[in-house]
Amino acid sequence: MKIAILGYGRMGKIIEEKALERGHSISAKITSENVDEIEKALSEADVAIEFSIPEAAKENILKAFDHSCPIVVGTTGWYDDFSEIESACNKHNGTLFYATNFSVGVNLTFKMNEILAKLMNGQSQYSASIEETHHIHKKDAPSGTAISLAEGILKNNDRYENWKLKEKDTGFADSELPVEAFRIDEVPGTHIIEYDSEIDKISLKHEAKSRSGFALGAVLAAEYAAEHSGILTMKDLLKFD
Numbered sequence: 001m002k003i004a005i006l007g008y009g010r011m012g013k014i015i016e017e018k019a020l021e022r023g024h025s026i027s028a029k030i031t032s033e034n035v036d037e038i039e040k041a042l043s044e045a046d047v048a049i050e051f052s053i054p055e056a057a058k059e060n061i062l063k064a065f066d067h068s069c070p071i072v073v074g075t076t077g078w079y080d081d082f083s084e085i086e087s088a089c090n091k092h093n094g095t096l097f098y099a100t101n102f103s104v105g106v107n108l109t110f111k112m113n114e115i116l117a118k119l120m121n122g123q124s125q126y127s128a129s130i131e132e133t134h135h136i137h138k139k140d141a142p143s144g145t146a147i148s149l150a151e152g153i154l155k156n157n158d159r160y161e162n163w164k165l166k167e168k169d170t171g172f173a174d175s176e177l178p179v180e181a182f183r184i185d186e187v188p189g190t191h192i193i194e195y196d197s198e199i200d201k202i203s204l205k206h207e208a209k210s211r212s213g214f215a216l217g218a219v220l221a222a223e224y225a226a227e228h229s230g231i232l233t234m235k236d237l238l239k240f241d
């Protein structure tokens with residue numbers, strides 16, 4: 001397949017390596033220096049993989065629909081625009097594969113998080129919290145993955161009604177799920193879900209050792225997106241259930 005990489009930064013470069021290893025070719029590499037080439041890139045590619053910046057994702061997705069180019073989006077921090085994107089996808093009969101995290105390990109953790117949240121119903125002695133740690137260059141906080149984990153708890157546990165980012169002096173109501181974000185050195189991505197009581201603590205932790213798992217997942221998603229249409233997620237690709 002000819003793949004256009006929209007966002008040739010830390011992730012874009014590893015995605016290129018994984019795509020070449022799997023026999024694909026890279027037809028375009030877009031950075032802030034050559035954004036004016038996006039339309040041409042989308043018209044020539046079989047699929048686009050978008051790992052750019054939160055402010056650019058929406059426009060890039062809409063352009064992909066205009067050019068009937070299936071698009072895989074890893075960029076986080078654009079989800080407030082999701083319903084607009086969903087309508088545009090339906091209108092154009094487009095293909096959008098999106099995930100806050102493309103690694104198989106994190107998607108297994110999403111599943112375990114939901115099961116644990118369900119088990120914790122009625123165990124009022126435990127208080128849940130989420131902690132994420134990433135590299136200092138990351139623009140959004142909390143991470144998209146931490147938001148997905150929080151949503152997994154809200155959906156499956158009766159106690160929590162919303163999540164809230166922990167900042168200096170933040171107070172939390174009983175129904176608010178604390179999410180804390182740390183930015184340290186070059187950490188690729190660590191997520192911890194904790195249930196704390198007076199007598200013990202239960203933790204579920206995913207620690208990425210590199211960006212390799214995210215990149216491989218994105219290329220597998222691109223292969224899937226080229227063959228399917230509509231709004232697609234890792235649940236479609238991994239078929240865990």
Ligand SMILES: NC(=O)C1=CN([C@@H]2O[C@H](COP(=O)(O)OP(=O)(O)OC[C@H]3O[C@@H](n4cnc5c(N)ncnc54)[C@H](OP(=O)(O)O)[C@@H]3O)[C@@H](O)[C@H]2O)C=CC1
Pocket residue numbers: 006007008009010011012030031032033035051052053054056060073074075076077099100101102103214
């Ligand atoms: N879903 C997942 O599994 C993962 C998601 N991510 C997310 O992916 C995104 C990118 O992360 P990362 O690679 O670390 O970020 P980088 O900052 O390293 O790369 C961003 C790239 O986007 C380019 N860019 C800037 N503006 C545009 C535009 N309008 N169109 C296309 N490209 C543009 C930048 O160009 P320039 O350098 O010239 O500014 C740069 O090449 C983040 O939102 C991050 O949260 C990251 C890892 C995994």
Ligand SMILES: O=C(O)C1=N[C@H](C(=O)O)C[C@H](O)C1
Pocket residue numbers: 076100101134138139142143144145146188189190214
């Ligand atoms: O910005 C990153 O690096 C990452 N972003 C994603 C997120 O916001 O969850 C996924 C991964 O944790 C790395």
